[in-house]
Amino acid sequence: MELFLDGDGTLSAPEITRRLQLPRTTVHELVTTLAARSYLVPVPEQPGRYRLGVRTYQLGSRYAEQLDLAAEGQQVARAIAETCGETVHVAVLEDADVIYIAKVDSTHAVRMVSATGRRLPAHCTAVGKMLLSTLPPEDLAARLPARLTAMTPNSLTSPEELRAELARVRERGIAYEQRESNPDVSCVAAPVRDRAGRVVAALSVSVPMIRWSEERQRELAELAARGAADLSERLGHHTGNRD
Incomplete structure (x- = not known):
């Protein structure tokens, strides 16, 4: 998830695979799980790319409140x-x-x-x-x-x-x-x-x-x-x- 803090904040699964040096199947499972729980969301105008989702904002807001x-x-x-x-x-x-x-x-x-x-x-x-x-x-x-x-x-x-x-x-x-x-x-x-x-x-x-x-x-x-x-x-x- 920290990868999304750099650049324009969007990444594709192949880019994540390359940067983390993980197997493609592992990255696919990670992205699928994170997207299912709203930590990542697809970028509508860029098929295959993701950005941080609302769940990360909710976590950050709760941290700030504390x-x-x-x-x-x-x-x-x-x-x-x-x-x-x-x-x-x-x-x-x-x-x-x-x-x-x-x-x-x-x-x-x-x-x-x-x-x-x-x-x-x-x-x-x-x-x-x-x-x-x-x-x-x-x-x-x-x-x-x-x-x-x-x-x-x-x-x-x-x-x-x-x-x-x-x-x-x-x-x-x-x-x-x-x-x-x-x-x-x-x-x-x-x-x-x-x-x-x-x-x-x-x-x-x-x-x-x-x-x-x-x-x-x-x-x-x-x-x-x-x-x-x-x-x-x-x-x-x-x-x-x-x-």
């Missing part, structure tokens, strides 16, 4: 935190706020203090900027107040400034926070996608300013992107699904 974003996010966050030694979060968007659903603490004595379930204004965080950047303009406008709340002197308070920042986030695919939710911490975040390619969460790495530098920022941006891609894959997203 996925737990928080649990999967916690596992990925732990792996990223072990690699860099810094605090890693996974967050989702609710109205104009972000809610942290997974978190692994830094191993350093000086570290960011936070907790799962914590709610923060999205525009003050790297994860929030990433999630806001994916919204349609009318949705974004409906969520934002005329004046944005400031958590530190570095927080963006103008919707116009935020929109300009979100445009930069969309262009580079990575979001940054420079001491905007905590005066002593900066963060970098990357998007997490579901199997349909929708951004459903963001993964961030948070670093106290005593360990922050341009070089460290680049390193953590790559690491956050890698972690977000891993979590996306766990949710069923593959690069070929991306818009």
